[in-house]
Amino acid sequence: MQIPRIASGASPLLLLVLVPSMAVAAADTGGPILDLRYRYEHAEQQGVARDAQAHTLRARVGYRTAAWHGWSALVEADGVARLGGNHNDTRNGLRQYPVIADPAGTEINQALVRYAHGNNTVTAGRQRLNLGNQRYVGGSAWRQNEQTYDGVRVQLAPAAGVTVDYAWIGGINTVLGPHDSAATNRSNPSDIEGDSHLLQVGWRVAPALAVSGYHYRLELEDIAVAATAPPGTLASRTTGVRLEGGHGAWSYAAEYARQSELDPNPWQLDSRYWLAELGYTLHGAKLKAGYESLGGGSGAGNRAFQTPLATKHIFQGWADVFGTTPAQGLDDAYVGAAVPLGGGSLQAWYHDFSPERGGGSYGREIDLSYARPIPRVDGLAGLVKLASYRSDDARTADMDKLWVQVQYTY
Template sequence: MSMIKPTLMSLAVATVTFSHAAFAAEDFSNLFTQGKAIFDARYRYEHVDQDNALKHANAQTLRSRAGFQSGKWYGLSALIEADNVSRIGDAAYNSTRNGQSDYSVVADPDGSEVNQALLRYDHAYGNAVVGRQRINLDNQRFVGGVAWRQNEQTYDGALGQLKPLEGLTLSYAYIDNINSIFGPGNGRFDTPGNPANIEGHSHLLNAQYQVMPELTATAYQYLLGLDNLAGGSQSSKTTGLRLNGAVAGVSYALEYAQQQDYADNPLQLDSDYYLAELGYTLKGVTLKGGYEVLGGDKGPGNRAFQTPLATKHAFQGWADIFLATPADGVKDAYVGATLALFGGSLQAWYHDFRAEQGSSQYGEEIDVAYGHPIPGVKGLVGLLKYASYDADEFAVDTDKLWLQLQYSY
């Protein structure tokens, strides 16, 4: 784990010392007696069929996670968590680290890593976290943990949240290293586009205020200094505003953001992001439709609106065709439904993808998933998931199928 700045560590120690001086009744043993073991195991089979020269991928992997969440002592707690990702059977897929470049990609490399290791302090007016941690902001469109992949994305740094007024949360995070899904280690097959550790200095500012039960407003600015990712061309300053809420079963989200270059990015960025989404829930059935635009820019290099730290699998289709925004940008018109069915949850989505600049019709995608608890085993859930991208003027036809079992203790 990368070193956290001494000033941040000093602040954490000072906070603990003050808390201990202010209160003298809590038992230090609470850290252990009120703690909880963490155990999680996730088996996944992933099949990828692309209409190109690559061989079909068939990947079987097991993600095992173990750790300990302590109890609290004067508001202080700690968490330690380690992951292992292991291949089961033949390596008939390109993990991005195994050299199997004649197969389609399933980005789940083998290896073991400390997933989280942190100190946390909770107070009535906020909290502070120092160490390796999850950071999931808002709907994870710009900053998230990519929990869908077997090796979760976590962040080395410090996060502070202040809640000075009811309904208002002010968040600031400093990050000096990002443990990407392509880890835990680099090797001879890594590229500038998929480093195991993304180095640099990033600052995340987020202010969220619940104006009323029907309206939450979030203003944000994300200053990403990503020095060794794509030659620094993903470093950016993204400033935006999000409005969302629900009224009588009708949910909505409106969002706008502007992205410019930051740090030592060799490209001159100037692109926009738009989102309009509307949903309706009635008797356990949720219908939702939306229109999302990531602006393009045809200058030297790809200067389109990018989201390098997002949980991208949750957006623009599960086939993951648009992990990097094309130079002409993306317009995604989508509609979907989620409903309870036979004790589980069924969801289906349709996407129409077009270029933001020009008239190119990229393609269409259909996504379907069904998840259900496994009877007789508490904490065990099964998932069947399918994505089919029908290419027109971008990428190639792609079909993906997942079978998954996950047990959480």
């Protein structure tokens, strides 16, 4: 099921808005949705002729009805305007600049009907879909144009501590929409079609242990793992299990998954995913260290473990160097902290990247950010963010990025 997009240039009305990630819908009684986000992004990439700069404004407006006998509806539109700067937005063909993946345009972001009864919910239509920690399926809300899904989602709570979450997806509206252009290729379409099935089952075993199992069948017909790869090479089935919990100041997560091919993928896949993570909270500061491995594949082409629908920006470094897992796989050893500071939150992360197969090193990355509400204006918040990647391998390039953002949410 693919809901037609409103695909046009950004409305001039957006230029009247002064400024801010995810829209916050009205309360259960229903009401308007308003989210405004201005962002300045600067990117420098080794081997690319010029530095990129982008001033963009995202305006999100909508309305959610009050519930009536369990039924409710929501409609929401996004408009992204380019206010200045030069950058490769993946649609304008400006390859002399680094990519800043925020094309201008206007579209329907969500249009859905929902029925809720107790802890059970059915949602049909175009909708936001963030499963678990978004490692496999998410909205990529960091980008100005959010990724949303056309389909049906059923969420059930059949017993105490047990949840079942199933979704059928017929179409995906990526962050690179709403337009395609001459610069579009097999790896970056604005829309993806194909019947996909997503199943998660969770069980809260004890206060210190939650177990979730999942099986995702992504029948992605019109997208490829690379611009020159055959269509369908991101179609896959992934099955895995995750353990997580905590005790006192400590928290942990461990996960394993296996990925294989699914029609219409012409390539055979057989790769693994591993995660081990440990956290500790000290005087409000949250410390975390982990190791994540996305396995490489064997055979011609890139057959590594891929997560094409994930919210990728929150994994493997904010510079987004590894939007696609390299053919040799990717191991990420990381450590970081989020510290309360001056009424806001300061974050710092360090990543060490290496191939899962073949040895060597890809490089290292340091990420820093500070976010806080802006005083005297409810719903207004500011963010400053930095990412610096240094390569040890010819397959990647040095990258530096800076963001300054102001967001208002009503």
